[in-house]
Amino acid sequence: MRLSVDKNQFLKALTNADKAIPSKSAMPILCNFKLELNERGLEVTGTNSDLTIRSTVPYMINGKEIIRDGGYGATLVNAHLLTEVIRKMDGDVINFDVIDNTIAKIDDGKSSFKLNCSRAEEYPDIDLDASGVTFEIACAALSGVVEQSAFAASNRDTRPILAALNLDAINGVLVATATDSARLAQKSIPLEDQDVRFRCNIPARTLSDIVRMFEGVENVTISVSEQKALFEFDHNVVSTRLIPGDYPVTKSIIPERFNYYLEVNAQELLSAMGRISLLSNEKDSAVKLSMREDEVELSVKNEASGSANERVDTFQFNGDRLDVSFNPMFVIDAIKALKSEDVTLCFQGEMKPFVVKNPRDDSVVELITPMRTY
């Protein structure tokens, strides 16, 4: 294997694929990239078993030669080290030459590195072929879906299925749902192709990592099969395993009728919640929201630290008087995800789940279970 490659394009591929490289692994071979030069270009592959990223440096971009003097072949090189070496090299063109399957000689005319490498055959077999249901979607739309829902997934290991973002496509609508069982976030968007139909559970954190790679890219092609979801965009193929099992049925959980509505300025509520949550912690100290016709107040009590009250000045409250207690972080996350100037909190009663929503956008539902206070 041998080639001369444009430094910036090479670095871009390495940086992308590096995101799949585990910091530690029980399988040391996974600390390597697989580099392969073939008829498609230079393929850089990294994987941590759950997530695989293959980023390809093409031979030409917009008529500019990116790879020349190529000799087909493949090798394995330490991923973080190779990425840092290429990042720090000064030259515009990198010469890469594998000698005896044991040394990768990397040279820009001034710096010369000889990195130990391994035989490509030692790398695990990775299936990056598209199969199952395939559709195209705008990157911006998918990023929006993930940003408004994935945060509500669980980050504990007790029920693996709750670490997923559930995607459900039917009748031209894609519904994304995440819940950690104390809160739920759901976002729906229309699909261009009415016939796309699938259900899958993608690890929420992995999906958040994937949409962060979309910068500057317009569309992504997604293929969902039994075992994996595949994302193809720009010169990248990203594959993630799916979480097996049935996702909890959430439809019946989201209430449709409410008895109390509080509309407030999002920034004012966020700011008050930010202050008052200083006295709250995970174990106790729920924040109490007290709503009256002419007065809305937040309060918190914490035996170790003290207590606090916040007056909310700008509000419109419809309903009887009501007190609801909750984990303030859940409400802060929900308001942030809505990205709306005003938010409406919709309540059924003191101990029933309530909804935080954008009064002008029904496509997002943020559901929160109140906390009991004594």
Place this chain on the structure above:
Amino acid sequence: MRLSVDKNQFLKALTNADKAIPSKSAMPILCNFKLELNERGLEVTGTNSDLTIRSTVPYMINGKEIIRDGGYGATLVNAHLLTEVIRKMDGDVINFDVIDNTIAKIDDGKSSFKLNCSRAEEYPDIDLDASGVTFEIACAALSGVVEQSAFAASNRDTRPILAALNLDAINGVLVATATDSARLAQKSIPLEDQDVRFRCNIPARTLSDIVRMFEGVENVTISVSEQKALFEFDHNVVSTRLIPGDYPVTKSIIPERFNYYLEVNAQELLSAMGRISLLSNEKDSAVKLSMREDEVELSVKNEASGSANERVDTFQFNGDRLDVSFNPMFVIDAIKALKSEDVTLCFQGEMKPFVVKNPRDDSVVELITPMRTY
């Protein structure tokens, strides 16, 4: 204790004093600020035993009233919590009122916090009186001294004295020395007052923290006594313990004559060292600098990862051919500290300590011991 205080000035004092608050402490009382309103203003004191910071909010600044409606008194409040509460409050004026010695009521008209507090008498006695040798120095000058020398102090606990920056003032010159026994950095500056004479060992990391507080301040008054060094600037008094014991005599270590001189562009050498040190680690893999009349090269070998060479293009070498091996981080630190366009490396021989210096500034000496390679 009771007062109304300008929010921004209060926050500034809290943020300063918070730098002395330990994240954890065997003495829980040290997680508190001592707040005291007296005839000087509102004094905010934080300490971790080694370092104490007292930041004072004065009654007036440039004719503007900063504190009003004051009632003298003192109390202890959780430092991080109070700082965050004040930082996040919206109002321009904070009302602070201690009730029954147990609750501090903090109010800006919209947010109202009641933080648990303790009796001021429980706080340790702290001596912040100036004593010993006192002199004034420009903050910029002292910051420069610390930046160019303190990095070479040891960050291990094996020999406490080596964690110090040694300050030695005599005959109108202040000499700062740090060494971890494998390298040494020394910076000298003139003192206005020829009669200032003292020697002390200040924890290097603490001193680096102190000079970072100098932003926007012109002069600092320093008092050095047997037990402590005191820094007074703006509305702050900062006290640090001294490290007892005799600092190693370093004068005889710094060579005065050299047999080889290499002058190089600092940026080019830094950049090459940055790349090549990717293959270096603490245990082995010293970087070798090979100097010939017409060729200068860096190289490194690392069994686990590989090897590398770097050609240095712009240089002037006087002397015979010479190979010297060293820890590349030491040379990188030294070059960065010099802040000079060109640097000169002065050698006596292969295994003798060498000096990295600014060819146009003799006030800084960066001395490095070579490593043996086999």
